[in-house]
Amino acid sequence: MNRLLAVLLLWGCAAWVCAAETPTCKGKFLNPLTDICWSCLFPISLGGAPLATLGKQEDIDNPPSPLCSCGTNPSIGLSIGFWEPARQIEVVRKPYCLVSLGGLDLSLGLRAPEAARFTRAEGDGDGGGFYQAHVYANPVLSWLEVVTDFPCLEKGSVDLLYLTELDPLWNDDELALILNPEAVLFANPVAVAACAADCVAASTGFGLRSLFWCAGCQGGMYPLNGHVPYHLGGVRSAALISQRLLAKLHRELLAWGWHGQAGLCGPYFLPIMDKTAYKTQLTYPIPNTAQDNGRCCQPFGRSTVLWGAGKEFPVGGEDFSFLLFRKRNCCVGY
Known part of the structure; x- marks a missing residue:
């Protein structure tokens, strides 16, 4: 009897270890009726004046004039500003796990590091982490046909754009310096301390554009890869990874600017991301739709x-997906 109990105990421990070492792959498709906070589209502006608002939605400055012109032979139009849901970013533990596609396991046969959490040798209780991430094109307003014949919306459907598993720079701090060599300038106590001001600004409005090396209350923007120096919760780490991945796409010229005076006539190169041009909404595992x-x-x-409390739970709630609202200024009539 004792031997049987010992065998069952060992079997149970082995099963628990295997489960712990092999992250699950769960997810769900985005439901536009229940999972999206549509008030994030607002405010809608005409020139520098709000045209429509809903609640206390935050906004950045818009081109002041309600009239605009574009083209070689100038075409006059109206300057419209709004927040467009156009991208989706997911942060996952298991490589090739597509949370936003219902938990699809896209096994390509190419090995990639799994998510991990690290403890520090000094035993101070702070540990780091590592995650993979994916970017989707998800122009919700376009495929839902919420507004027809509106030229300022990105056209298309849901499409997988970027897998960090295929990016050799995502798991290597030294290789990441190829894209962001300026990171060595901000690896000092003074630059890190300045991020406290960015945290305060982001918690009351938008972060500070001038502190581009800061990710607000999530810490530092560098390195632009999946390593999190201090893992203080899954939601916090996922928010940091989302910022870094988007900053990385801007540096690689795969993400462009769509806002401000320069964006009225179309997208433009923006190799250093303007973090004030984005708002995020958590859509998985628990959609953040409460006001x-x-x-x-x-x-x-x-x-x-505050907003991340209660949004993480074991096994099925340790991967995260964010719908990205980007600031869009557009010259309607061009």
């Missing part, structure tokens, strides 16, 4: 203490 002070979208860098 917090009239808002359910968060600018990059905002503290996750």
